[in-house]
Amino acid sequence: MALFEARNIHKRFGARVVLENISLSFEEGQVSGIMGPNGAGKSTCFHVLTGQHRPDRGEVVFDGQRISGLSPQRIARMGVSRSFQLMNLFDDTVVIENVMLALPAFRARQLHAMAAVFSDRVLIDEALAVLDQVGLAGRAWDAAASLSYGDRRALEIAVALAAEPRILFLDEPTSGLGMEATRRLAQLVNRLRDRYTIVMIEHDMRFLFELADRISVIHWGQVIAEGTPAQLGDNKWVRRSALAEATHA
C-alpha cells in the first residue's frame, strides 16, 4: 500500500471548481512529482494534501490513517512536512533558530519556560546537522533575512527536514531560482532521496524529469496523465509544453 494517498478529492472555492476527483498515491522511498500548467490546481492540491485546506469530498490517507480534516499542526506532528513556494521563514531571527523550532526535540521542550534555548547543546547540534544536509551550516548564526534567495530556499527545505518527516512535500522548490541555484537544488534533492519520501510540485520540467521516479500531470483540476518520466515523454500535453519551454529558452 502506498505511504500517502489522496482519494477522489474535490475542492471548490465558491462557484469555481478547482479540483475535480483527484486521486494520487505516493510510494515510500520514491520521489514523486506533480506537474501541470499555471492555474491547473497544483497548489490547491498541495494545500489539501498537507492540511491547509479541507477537501469538500474525498479523503487523504497517510500510513493507513485518514488525515483530511485534521489541523495542519496535527498533520505536521504525524510526520508530514512541507516547504512553501513563497518563502515562509522566521525572519526576525537567525538561520539556526528557524531549524531549531521545527525539531521534534524542541517541540518536546515547548512548555519549558525557564530553560535557555541557546545554551542547549542537543538542540544546537541537531539543528547544525540538519543545516549541514542543505549546506547552510556555515551560515547558522547569520540573520535569516540576510540569506540569498537560493539559500532561503535551502533553508525552507531545512525547516521541513528538521521535523524528521516521514514524507516531505516541496512546493515549487525551483521557483525564482537561477540556473546555478537550481542545479544545486537538484543535487540536494538527489542527496535526500535515499533517506526521505519526497513529493514535489514543480513547473520546471527538466528538473522534475531528472529527479522524479513517478510524475502525475494535473490539468483542469484533474489528473490527466501518470507514469515514469520515460512513459510521460510521449504524452501529448507534456510534449507540447516541453516544446513551449524549449522555444522559450
Next chain:
Amino acid sequence: MISLSDIPARPAAWITLPMVVLATVLLATPWLLPAIGLYQYLGIEIAIWIIFALGFNLLFGYTGLHSFGHGAYLGIGAYAFGLFQQNVAVSLWGGLLAAMLAAGVAGALVGAFLSHRRGIYYALLTIGFGQIFWFLAMKLHRVTGGEDGLLGIPRPPLTLGPWQVALTDNRALFYFAAALLMLVLVLGWRLANSPFGRVLQAIRQNEIRARFVGYEVWRFKWTVFTLSAMLAGLAGSLLAMAQQSAYPDVMSLHQSGLVVMMVLVGGGLVSFWGPVLGVIFYFVARDVLGGLTETWLLWYGLIFMAMVMLRPEGLAGMLQSLGRRSPRHPQNATPATEAA
C-alpha cells in the same frame, strides 16, 4: 537590524548586567527621588507599572498580539486584592494570590475567546472585553463601590516566617514592589529565551509556519494572554495597596491605551527592556513636564507621535543603535559556544 528575537550574548545567564544596574538604581531610588525634587510615591507607581508593562509586552511585543483592553486585568487585580482583605483575611500573600488568580481566570476566559483570532479582530475583541469589565466595575455597586471605588484597603504587613515588616510606609512598600519587579524581570527574561518564549516569538514572526512545524498556536496565544493577565493582576494588587483603594478608571480604554503607548515609546517591539524604559520615561515626563505646563499630556502625545514616525524602535532601539556604533560591540558570532 535589531529585533526582539536577537539572541542574548550569554543565553544561559539568569542575571544580566542591565538587571544589576536596575537593581542598584532601585536600591538608591528612595534617596534619588527627593534629591531630584520628586516624591517617594512615584517610585511605587513606576515599579507597579513596570510589572504591568513587562507582562503586557510578553503578549504585545513578543507574541505580536495587540491587546487594547489590558487595564481591565490591572483593575481586576486591584479589586480582588481589596475584596480579599475586606472579606476574607488581612493577608499580603493571600491578597496577591487572590489578585493573580482573579485576573488569571478573567484572562483565561477572555483568552479562550480571543486565541483563535488574529489581527484587527483580536484587537477589537480585547477592547470589547476590556469595556465589559470596566462597565461591570462601574455598575456592580455593591461589590466594587461603583464610581466611588473600593475604599479603605489596608496595606497588610509582609510576613516571611518569623519576620514581619510593616508596609504602611511608602518607602517599605516601594522596596517590596521593587523586589517583586526584579523577580518578574528575571523570570520574564528567562521565559523570553526559553523554548516556550521562542515559540511565542515564532508565532509573531510567522503564525502559519509555526503551525506547519507542529505547534498548537492558539494554546500558546491563550497561555501568554492568561500569563500577562496574571502579571497585570499582580501589578493591580500593588496598586490597591499603594492607593489603599481601587477605582474603575484604571480599567478604562484610556488607561489601557496608556500601557500600549509606554511600551511603544520605550521600544517594547525591539527589546525586552522597552517596557522598563517606557514606563520610567512616561512618569518622569508626567512629573517634569507636568510641573512646567498643565498641557503636558499634549506634549507627551506629540513626543509619542514623533517617536512612532521617526523612531518606531523606541528608546531601547535608540540606546541599542548607539551601543552598536561603538567599535567594541560584542556581535555574537557563536553565542552558543560563548555560553558553553
